[in-house]
Amino acid sequence: MKYGSEYRDPELAKALVAAIARDVEGFAGQMTLMEVCGTHTMSIYQHGIRSLLPAQVRLISGPGCPVCVTPIGYVDQAVAYARRPDTIITTFGDMIRVPGSTSNLQREKAQGADIRIVYSPLDALGIAEKNPDKSVVFLGVGFETTAPTVAGSLIEAEKRGLSNYYVLCAHKTMPTPMAALASDPELKVDGYICPAHVSAVIGSNAYQALVDDYAVPCVVTGFEPVDMLRGIQLLVRQVVAGEAKLECEYSRIVKPEGNRTAQAILERVFEPCDADWRGVGPIPASGLQLRAAYQKFNALSALPVEVEEPKEHEGCLCGEILKGKIGPKDCPLFRKACTPEYPVGACMVSSEGTCAAEYKYGNV
Amino acid sequence: MKNDIILLGHGSGGKLSHQLLDELIIPTLSQVARSEQNDAAVLEGIESKRIAFTTDSYVVDPIIFPGGNIGDLAINGTVNDLAMSGARPLAISVGLILEEGLLLEELREILEAMKLAADKAQVKIVTGDTKVVPRGKGDKIFINTSGIGVFDHDLKPVGSAAQPGDKVLINGSIGDHGMAVLASREGLELQSEIETDSAPLNAIVARLLEEHGAAIHVLRDPTRGGVATTLKEIALQSQVDICLAEEALPVNDAVAGACAILGLDPMFVANEGKLLVIVAADVADAALVTMQACEFGEQATMIGEVTEVSAGRVMMRTAIGGLRAIEMLAGEQLPRIC
Ligand code: SF4
Numbered sequence: 001m002k003y004g005s006e007y008r009d010p011e012l013a014k015a016l017v018a019a020i021a022r023d024v025e026g027f028a029g030q031m032t033l034m035e036v037c038g039t040h041t042m043s044i045y046q047h048g049i050r051s052l053l054p055a056q057v058r059l060i061s062g063p064g065c066p067v068c069v070t071p072i073g074y075v076d077q078a079v080a081y082a083r084r085p086d087t088i089i090t091t092f093g094d095m096i097r098v099p100g101s102t103s104n105l106q107r108e109k110a111q112g113a114d115i116r117i118v119y120s121p122l123d124a125l126g127i128a129e130k131n132p133d134k135s136v137v138f139l140g141v142g143f144e145t146t147a148p149t150v151a152g153s154l155i156e157a158e159k160r161g162l163s164n165y166y167v168l169c170a171h172k173t174m175p176t177p178m179a180a181l182a183s184d185p186e187l188k189v190d191g192y193i194c195p196a197h198v199s200a201v202i203g204s205n206a207y208q209a210l211v212d213d214y215a216v217p218c219v220v221t222g223f224e225p226v227d228m229l230r231g232i233q234l235l236v237r238q239v240v241a242g243e244a245k246l247e248c249e250y251s252r253i254v255k256p257e258g259n260r261t262a263q264a265i266l267e268r269v270f271e272p273c274d275a276d277w278r279g280v281g282p283i284p285a286s287g288l289q290l291r292a293a294y295q296k297f298n299a300l301s302a303l304p305v306e307v308e309e310p311k312e313h314e315g316c317l318c319g320e321i322l323k324g325k326i327g328p329k330d331c332p333l334f335r336k337a338c339t340p341e342y343p344v345g346a347c348m349v350s351s352e353g354t355c356a357a358e359y360k361y362g363n364v
Numbered sequence: 365m366k367n368d369i370i371l372l373g374h375g376s377g378g379k380l381s382h383q384l385l386d387e388l389i390i391p392t393l394s395q396v397a398r399s400e401q402n403d404a405a406v407l408e409g410i411e412s413k414r415i416a417f418t419t420d421s422y423v424v425d426p427i428i429f430p431g432g433n434i435g436d437l438a439i440n441g442t443v444n445d446l447a448m449s450g451a452r453p454l455a456i457s458v459g460l461i462l463e464e465g466l467l468l469e470e471l472r473e474i475l476e477a478m479k480l481a482a483d484k485a486q487v488k489i490v491t492g493d494t495k496v497v498p499r500g501k502g503d504k505i506f507i508n509t510s511g512i513g514v515f516d517h518d519l520k521p522v523g524s525a526a527q528p529g530d531k532v533l534i535n536g537s538i539g540d541h542g543m544a545v546l547a548s549r550e551g552l553e554l555q556s557e558i559e560t561d562s563a564p565l566n567a568i569v570a571r572l573l574e575e576h577g578a579a580i581h582v583l584r585d586p587t588r589g590g591v592a593t594t595l596k597e598i599a600l601q602s603q604v605d606i607c608l609a610e611e612a613l614p615v616n617d618a619v620a621g622a623c624a625i626l627g628l629d630p631m632f633v634a635n636e637g638k639l640l641v642i643v644a645a646d647v648a649d650a651a652l653v654t655m656q657a658c659e660f661g662e663q664a665t666m667i668g669e670v671t672e673v674s675a676g677r678v679m680m681r682t683a684i685g686g687l688r689a690i691e692m693l694a695g696e697q698l699p700r701i702c
Contacts, residue, residue: 010611013684048686225684340693351627363689364679 007224016229017052023236024056031057031239032188033232034324036064036178037195038352043223045361049232057236060324061357063177064195066142067094067350068322069277073310074141074170075100075346080305081137081168082113087303088131089115090124091139092146098346101311121153121167128157128165137299140167144201147171147288148262151269154290154297166299169290172275174198175210176286182214187324191217191235196227196250201266203258204248211246221249269294278346279319318345321354328358335359370466375496384494388468392475393458393482393489405490407455412514416451418442419510425700427504428473429548431559434507435474437636437702439481439489440562442511444585447566448639450521450573451513453485458492459508464499474505485564487511519573525581526602530670531648533641535568535655536561536663537614538591539630541637541702543622558618563637568658572641575654582642585635588702592631592678592690594640600676608668608690610683632693634702642670 006012035041041061044050050059063069079100082089089105096105096117109115114134118124121138128136140150150167157165174195181187194207199220207218217238221231231249238245248254266288275287290298312319316338317331328334328347338344340359347353373380390396422438439456446453458478462471482489540561547558565585572580582602586594591613599606615623615630623630637660643651648666655664678690 008683010683010685017685045688046682047684048680048682048688049684051687052685225682229684360691361688363677363691364687 007226013225020233021054024054027056027240031190033191033235034060034062034189035193036062038065039223041357043228045357047225061354062324063280063322065350065352068346068353070141070170071276071278072312076307076310078139079103080307082108084305086134088134088136090118093117094350095139097349101308121150125153128162135164137166137168140169140171143198145197148265151265154269154294166297168299171288175207176283177277177280180283182216190239193231194218194220196222199254201259201262203256204254205256207246211244215244217244219247220254279322313344316345318347321347328355368468370462372464372496393479414515416446416449416513418445421508423506423700424702430544432562433474433477435477436481437562438507438509439478440564442509443485443564443566446511446513447569448583448585450519451515453487453513453566455488455490456509456511458489460494461502461506462496463502463504466504485566521580521583523598523601526598526604526642526670528670528672529645530642531645531666532668534667535639535661537616539619539633541635542633543619561637563660565639568661571654571658576647576651579644579647584640586638588634589693590632593692595678596692599678603676605671605674605677607671607679609681612667
């Protein structure tokens with residue numbers, strides 16, 4: 001296989017692995033580095049990065065998978081819309097198999113609900129245009145990477161005068177949950193591998209407060225193997241030296257101030273709100289809700305439906321996993337009652353979920 | 365006005381049906397004279413004590429894609445299933461389910477591809493059936509092919525025969541078929557020149573068995589679920605660990621690029637003209653030479669080895685030296701790829 005860029009260069013990667021080993025030589029303690037980005041989680045597993053790191057360096061996954069941090073009640077809400085007459089659900093593929101309290105979208109689809117997988121909210125807009133007699137609900141889940149495209153679709157819907165397009169909004173923002181976890185004494189995060197795509201939107205400066213308030217090293221890095229290893233090396237060096245700084249390894253994509261255009265679109269359509277993070281709990285000002293001018297697109301208020309009482313699945317430890325307190329193998333259901341074919345929790349479904357990654361790549 | 369589409373009447377058993385059969389299907393596929401057509405084909409002169417028998421149905425969407433169509437896919441698929449058992453494919457049946465409204469021109473293109481594929485694989489299409497379903501009850505065309513193969517030897521390459529030390533060979537790049545089909549689907553505007561790898565593999569298999577006999581332990585074609593799924597099946601059946609080298613895996617640049625865009629792993633993408641060969645270490649190099657001398661085997665390469673007796677794990681040594689597991693896919697990564 002050829003490698004598209006120097007960021008996949010095996011020789012460079014091997015040299016970094018050796019350098020990291022030298023950097024921690026003589027470091028007596030254990031350091032815990034947390035990644036909060038589903039793409040990083042996958043990259044770590046895909047390239048087998050854990051197996052290359054010295055014993056002193058432990059990598060754990062945090063709340064970086066957008067589907068996984070979405071509370072189960074949201075899926076129930078989506079299921080209720082799927083059952084609503086003359087309603088089309090549009091969603092990214094990942095949501096389809098996420099378990100709700102008693103059903104999921106895949107099941108509703110098999111029973112006749114009109115549920116369509118789209119690759120962009122603009123596709124959902126097209127579906128709304130073609131079906132003027134139906135209500136089209138887009139499932140708005142994701143961080144600052146997807147939220148701007150959803151905001152864009154609403155601006156466009158307004159322009160085209162569409163009155164049958166709605167968003168069921170559960171967007172969340174970084175880095176608020178990182179602050180919540182940084183203050184958790186049980187967890188002891190020694191350094192954050194800050195997200196790649198999200199940081200391209202919010203900018204690396206967004207993590208400065210985290211560094212200042214919690215004295216926790218933060219490094220923004222990309223997700224190619226060389227990026228990952230460089231990011232890890234920067235963190236390792238900070239921890240060994242007892243420093244806490246903000247560094248950006250991914251400056252070819254991430255600017256300190258981020259992407260102003262995307263920020264402006266977000267700002268225009270959304271405003272911050274308190275949000276419930278599965279596992280982590282409610283965090284003030286960590287979510288996005290539609291501004292008053294865009295409330296008419298809010299599925300929740302425009303299309304009231306009755307939703308069942310949310311009930312988390314017994315034994316599922318997704319919540320603890322999202323906080324990085326345990327790994328998938330610590331969950332008694334992992335690989336037993338819970339598999340990708342029969343997922344009990346969202347972490348086993350999403351392509352960015354930690355349990356799914358461990359299942360797929362971790363059996364070494 | 366000349367009719368140019370399939371009508372419900374083409375499946376009635378009446379005059380239209382006969383026309384379709386006599387004017388298009390039979391002359392294209394088999395050239396059996398009307399007077400020799402009976403309810404069943406009779407295969408004569410079979411001396412083999414063992415017979416291989418297989419069936420597969422094809423529902424690929426779209427029906428015509430870069431490098432092939434559902435027709436040659438249906439022939440090659442069944443030829444390859446027979447070949448993987450070590451058999452020499454002899455005869456094939458073809459069941460066609462046509463949707464009302466299918467363009468006759470498309471049907472002709474598909475039938476011609478079937479005939480070409482059958483000739484190439486030196487197998488005869490000896491019997492068949494055609495049904496027509498109302499518009500909306502099918503999707504253009506579904507094809508079922510069954511095949512019979514005979515054995516010219518006593519060898520039994522089976523999935524449970526992999527042994528520690530064996531080498532894993534493949535005859536070329538992975539993921540081409542799945543990505544060719546996916547890239548030609550509507551809605552995905554992937555500009556690419558990826559073509560299906562659909563091809564008959566019986567000639568390579570015959571040469572391998574002839575030249576290396578019992579040293580060829582396992583033969584498998586990694587179709588749906590890709591190389592990853594097939595190797596995992598073998599590892600489980602043989603109760604061994606298989607370790608692959610990421611750098612050794614042949615992936616076309618266009619396939620790697622399209623996979624990256626869609627978030628797919630080529631290891632899990634379907635192939636229709638690839639075979640995995642697990643062979644005793646001492647003849648591995650010679651087997652590679654054999655494969656490379658065959659059509660569709662020119663790019664043959666070694667991708668890994670069987671390491672030890674175990675519960676059946678497949679592992680990948682990544683390009684940067686890390687180790688990760690490879691598990692079977694849950695559900696379908698890509699529906700209706702064959
Ligand atoms: S293994 Fe399954 S049940 Fe356990 S935490 Fe993960 S998703 Fe939940």
